[in-house]
Amino acid sequence: MRIVKSIIFIVILISSISFNSISQEDIKIKKSDFQIEIKEVGFKEAWKELKQAEKLFSQGLGTYPDALELYLRTAKYNSDCAKLNYKIGVCYLATDKFYHATEFLERAYLKDNLVTDDIHFMLARAYHLNLDFDKAIVNYKAYFDAFTAKELEKYNINVDKYIRECRYGKELTNQPVRVIINNLGQRVNSRYDDYNPVLHPNNDLLYFTSRRELDKKDKRIEADNKFFENVFVSEQAGDLWRKPNLVENKLDSKNNESVITISKDGSSIYLYNGQENGGDILVSELKKGNWKSPKLISGKLLSKGKETTIAFSPDERELFIVSNQYGTVGGMDIFYSKLNEKGKWTEPANMGAAINTEYNEEGVYWHPTEDKVYFSSQGHNSMGGYDVFVMERNEEGQWSIPVNLGYPINTPNDDIFFKMDENNKQAYYSAVRDNGFGGKDLYKVIFLGEEKEMKLSTEDIFLAWNYKSIDDLFYYIPKEVKVDTALYMVGQVTDSKSGEAIKMAKIEVIDLEMSQVVATGLADTSGIYKIKIPKKKDYGVEVTAKDYLFFVEMAYLSQKQVVDSKVTANFQLNKIDVGATMVLDNIFFETNKATIKTESAAELARLAALLVENPTIRLEISGHTDNVGSYRVNQKLSESRAKSVVNYMVSQGVSADRLEYKGYAFNQPIADNNTADGRAKNRRVEFKVISK
Template structure:
């Protein structure tokens, strides 16, 4: 197994961290790997593409996008070559089209799970960047376990931090912050890396650093094969930014130059000069309309180490710089220095282990109006690459712990050089996102404040009368209502337990011969109802009320005494309480079967309605038999019948989770099994309220 160590990066550039911090294997694609024996046509051209791609891939990360174009053309000839798929995947990983990487790397692994020694690592990186944290962790672990103990002792593999990042990522993605992140567009961004936005105090110009190709035909940096850094500026025109132009290099440097900050009065600019002392901060002053030659920042801030970004507090008596000078906890750290009485900067002091980590910190920036310092870090609870953090200083001068600005501001890629607006409504920063133009791009973050509810407008015509008036009210009287000769059924509906009257109970009179409701009535506030009876004969009556079990019974009006055109019938209802039971008298089955007879429909519909109108109740439907036959056979039959009832009710739209069914065989008789009538009563289905 080949160990891959971190590449030591150049010290001459402001910012260089690739999306892959551990260099990938440059596995060579051989003809034998690529050529398909029976497919001569197209091979020659495809092989040329492979060779060209290999050249660009070997040159370094800066030309991976170019290598990718060749690899993709070769892939049309043979899309099953494991090594080619691996390389396409790796190329995609370093572009902002990183979401394509997974597909190719998975295919490479599928075709040859030993395609390279770092295939698990690359897969893990692809999953990690695409927020698939579970798969990323699994593959990081697989990569880690592919090393022997000796190898692990000798080299630092460094996936532990990635695994931690994945776990932090899972938390952060689950609690997204409310922002909109807009790409600044192709007038500002390029297909190359663009980063470090610096807004002019007048807010009308945006300076930034870019590694795009320029007319000067700069060389590429050896470390990553990308073009050198240059400063660009774009001017604001309304809501848009004009086409960015390169700012002339006033330092006359052959190395990288970046603009770091502009003083609030716009009379000083702070520059990064990659040529000085491995990278130093310089300052240029505007005097009489002319920018003076940049000078190294004064006094004790000078070091032989690399200093990159810089920030001042609003009073401009404190300075915060990022450096790897002596005293660094690890890599680049944030240091601060104070202006003494003689207007000299004091010895820089490391901000401490609560802020700096063993990983890099970068992109320090002070809020224009508040005691807040923004910076990016690969440590703390970063979800990958650099994440943006904020610390706040209280009135006693104590710094808070760093707070991750959260997803989607931060991503598993590098999110850095964050510059918050004084209103806390906007920020500019650099990120790698799938809406980019290539590499790192500049983005504007819009902070949305708290969640707001959108207002739908729904309108109804509530009254049918208002939609289309009823036909002429005067000459379409039904005519059959003859109040003078009518007979009424009157009575009281009460709670069976308490005797309290029930208002708004509905009484339906059912003509059993015609199978239809012939009259309905509601109780008033005293629980009294009055229904006009079309004819003095026997009717079925159904009484329903909210929160009560329904009641169904025959009313033998033919046998009742008529007093003053009225017959009396009172009803008592049981409240829906847990444990309340009711026998479903009108459910009929075929003999010795669980098949429900059609005449059971009304009762079943009634039961379904009870469940629909009381949407929180849960019922147990139980089947019971008489004692004819074996217990086991009766148990099976009683359970099947209960199940049939449940299935019917569920078919009416009632959730199955609201119903349980049980068969009790002949264990729970309600009448004497020694008589035919008793046995008939014992053969029944009933329900019990389980919860409400």
């Protein structure tokens, strides 16, 4: 059963501090600002809404989000209205959608740079919250320049503080820390402030404080027009937290209450309770699974002032408590106490000006296992609002100067109630961030280690061959091999009478068309020869051998059968003996004359060679004719031709006494004169060996 809150007890754990130190102006928007006919469709309704918005705006920060919705609807009828833009901007500043404020405030300023006296301050706040520190500084200065020194003092306006925050902000945002900050999600966070997360030691329950509206009967606190503080708890479900439940029964009270911490063994829960004396810390014990009625903690730790948060050392023999009791450096301060020999807490001692500042310190938290204490402060080098700091105790027991946890954990908004886990890997805290669901939200901070280079996979197929090999790029078309297709002329050279082999006979094959010797060969000791001839055709063949008359004849290879690339041609040579004769077939004369034709040169050269190689022989050169014509004419012609040959030989250096000549006309035919072929054969010159 929920206890109905009493509006008498209004002290809350923490108030919104973003810009409440200087109140924003509540300028009135008039109908004339719209320059629109009242009768225009929809405007009447819009005007009503504007009136509602103005009312909500005047009530305070808690209803700014509601006012904002109405202002935005009205803005459709005059988006150029400087006053309206100002109010929308100011409302945005009070929400987690503060990043929209700049646009509206700039427009307000553009339309009317005197729209309000604090327009520069609001612009500065907008730039400040949105990390545009240089513009923020310019506008802070512009705003403060309007005040005299006395006024600044009188109104307690600390010019330097804001400007310092901007400068710290620049430094801190230039060196962001490697964290991931995850909103705990809409299931946990509400559109109202949700803060001060407290993780049960078993890590399965998350307690926190929320100022959400519980039901329609819920009332708002006068101080900030927000709902009461209540404690909620959420159970863990895998990586997520379940929808939280209000912690009722004994832990609920008529006052604001906020969860602060839980003892290491989970048996005690510490709560803030906003009582009349400014707020105190209570503790409830867990008995048989139920929290008992909370009781004030040890009187020594409490003052007449306000105590808000408490943090115990890992051995629970020391603690820090936040209080504004007498002796503070300024606002809420951190005090230290420890158990004495009697097991009683000592009088809390202020941690001094090195830790506490003239501004508020809040949300103290002792690391579960280490001598490290986290807290939030509006002082030190805060970049705005509360920033989270950490201090560490050295071996000598001295606490270090607090160190700002850095951006993005800290922002110019409030960052508070930071709770680090024992592995220093993750923490929970509350903050106003641009991915929130309204007001302060609960966030989980994941501390990333050293910056890591992600391993992007790139791949290149460097070689075209590997991409698309051409199958037959390797292939060379073969070339034909040379095959020995030449013919061989083979045969034997023998003596014409004895039939004996003539060794070393020289055979020359003559291409008559080319008048060229195309092949030569020698007969072996068996008289056998083998000559490679270019092709199968008719050739002239000349065979010469020592002591033998030369032999010249046509070899009609074209008509012969080729067996195994061979054609056979045997030659019989006549020995040089007295009486041996030989027809000189290749001596040619002009018709009916004794003039030797030039084509006879080869035969005549052979004859000359015979005479040179056989220097003792004497020859009779004889001329012969066919039987055509008279004997006298033929005798004269045959003799003249024989004489021409002799003369030629003599001209070639052969001694004339080795040669005789004679004309036989047609008396010694060697063929039939009745045929042309026979007659051709009978027309000849021959020689006979007449002595050796």
